[in-house]
Amino acid sequence: MRIGVVTFPGSNSDVDSLNALTVAGVEAVTLWHESPDLSGVSAVILPGGFAYGDYIRAGVIARFSPVMRGVREFAAAGGLVLGICNGFQVLAESGLVPGALLRNRSLRFAGRLVYVKPERLDSPFTRAASGAPLRVPVAHGEGCYYADETTLDELEHDGQVLFRYVREDGTVALDPDDPANPNGSLRGIAGVCNAAGNVAGLMPHPERMSEGILGDDGGMQLIRSLVDSAAEWEAAGRPAPKAATKVEAAR
């Protein structure tokens, strides 16, 4: 089984992601942005960085790259796609996950360790997580999660909020001005998934905390979740997603 990591011009966490997958014991391959061919991979990571320089808005130019045609089809067929940091921004701009990532409320680049907690442990992206707060780095200037109040209510109701920023003791940093909320995200949201549950994005970097030598291996819980879910999807004969995504229909 192979898992692909997209390299856009300006990606910088692609190698970290490839490494984390390798540590997880899976064959990791680079998917070049100019080709829509996903080489038969069983899951895709859109990595962190500054795809196409983040010009206009972070992620928007990447949305129109050839590889995203392949990713869009792969997601529609039920394949697992995880967007990390800039990858989350690309997914949001593509309408593959709901919401948008605004400039950090502080206007400052947030580069530090934060705590995030999986909201649910029955998703393909969190199934191997312990449920305890994960200490992971953020590194972004545009990570302030935004959706209108109605959408936020729906996301919470439908279980599409996958991660929230929490304090070290695990209490959620719901207030945008909470110091444990690094960018002012509404309702402390650090990661969401689409309605079908097979496409997810999060701002923090689990792949940069995926082995002891990096300081902590808590992030491996999320990488492991992706690997296990991809293996299961392959073993089941690549089943179609449960439901069409509302978000895709909306754009």
Added chain:
Amino acid sequence: MSEFRYAVNVLPKPGILDPQGRAVELSLPHLNVTNVSKVRVGRRVELTVTAEEEPQARLVVDGLAKELLSNPLIEVYSIQLLEGTSSVVSAQVPAK
């Protein structure tokens, strides 16, 4: 075929947090300006479209504004037909 030059002005939607606008507002007291409020910071993109007629050109700009230049979830845009080229426009700015 003619060339039509446009400006697309993109602004954060009303009600969406605009930290840049807020930062500009917070700087105003340092300039002893007290009668300016509701600052919003956006982006302006100028471009030239080659087309037979202006309505066709505007359709292209409108499509780009929706798909690429703005994100309808968080931003609004307006399109303005410019006279001549951008160099003419910038020449109108008085030299310091």
